[in-house]
Amino acid sequence: GNSVTQMEGPVTLSEEAFLTINCTYTATGYPSLFWYVQYPGEGLQLLLKATKADDKGSNKGFEATYRKETTSFHLEKGSVQVSDSAVYFCALSDQGGGFKTIFGAGTRLFVKA
């Protein structure tokens, strides 16, 4: 069945550092891939998405490229801010999975000033 694996946290960075959060997936079909972010006390919100191979999703300085050959969708940001401190979830959804969205375990990011 479909699954998503993302790097364990927490990840602690200083402000302006480079961020990478790794995400790999297993899917039977051609999934759409998503990154969601959860700020303290809130629900998840969409950060970015990509719907086909080699697509790059981007938003708020974050980027992720859909790599079919490595089944990966790593999240990157060139210069993190304290306000980026949150939990990040990688997710996938496809027709083969019955239209369900499957989430990774989440990676908590702490950014220090």
Next chain:
Amino acid sequence: DVKVTQSSRYLVKRTGEKVFLECVQDMDHENMFWYRQDPGLGLRLIYFSYDVKMKEKGDIPEGYSVSREKKERFSLILESASTNQTSMYLCASRRVVGLSSYNSPLHFGNGTRLTVT
């Protein structure tokens, strides 16, 4: 902006009680979902609904049921609450666009933190 509203932010119930968690969305979305979120486990799907009066079991439906009598409202019911159902519950909705609803993102409420004692 889509708004998904969960009726309670915090709820404390006793073992054996019947518990209702309510979720309302205001954007006429067809699909609605209930997840539970536990540390280290991410989000796990309990039930989902393609449309009004339709429901499908997710990955962990045991001990739960759902109701979707109106398009905007999706209720999660714990028939007899147990301590292992202490968790954060998240409701989400999604628009269907043609045949490719799986490309559409989920819109989440802020969650209900349920404690069963």
